[in-house]
Amino acid sequence: MNIFDKEFIKFLAREIARPILEAIQELSKQKEDKKTAQIGLIPQNVVLEELDIDWGTLDKWEDEGLQRYEPPIEKTRKVYYDRDEIRKFLSLK
Numbered sequence: 133m134n135i136f137d138k139e140f141i142k143f144l145a146r147e148i149a150r151p152i153l154e155a156i157q158e159l160s161k162q163k164e165d166k167k168t169a170q171i172g173l174i175p176q177n178v179v180l181e182e183l184d185i186d187w188g189t190l191d192k193w194e195d196e197g198l199q200r201y202e203p204p205i206e207k208t209r210k211v212y213y214d215r216d217e218i219r220k221f222l223s224l225k
């Protein structure tokens with residue numbers, strides 16, 4: 133095998149870059165977690181992703197008493213949930 137083979141160089145670059153990219157992704161996730169952890173609220177899309185549920189399930193949970201938080205500004209569509217309230221809600225079921 134020639135050490136200057138293009139395919140080998142591409143393979144080597146991918147193998148070197150992979151752990152670096154994974155570390156960057158993990159740091160980015162931790163930074164996002166810190167932002168939401170300061171006030172304890174997490175965006176709706178994060179709840180759906182972390183719990184692997186769909187909109188319908190979350191809607192049913194709200195009907196059963198899970199509190200949703202929305203900014204008191206008109207035309208604001210962002211919805212948040214309190215992480216501790218989600219834990220309590222799930223432990224009651």
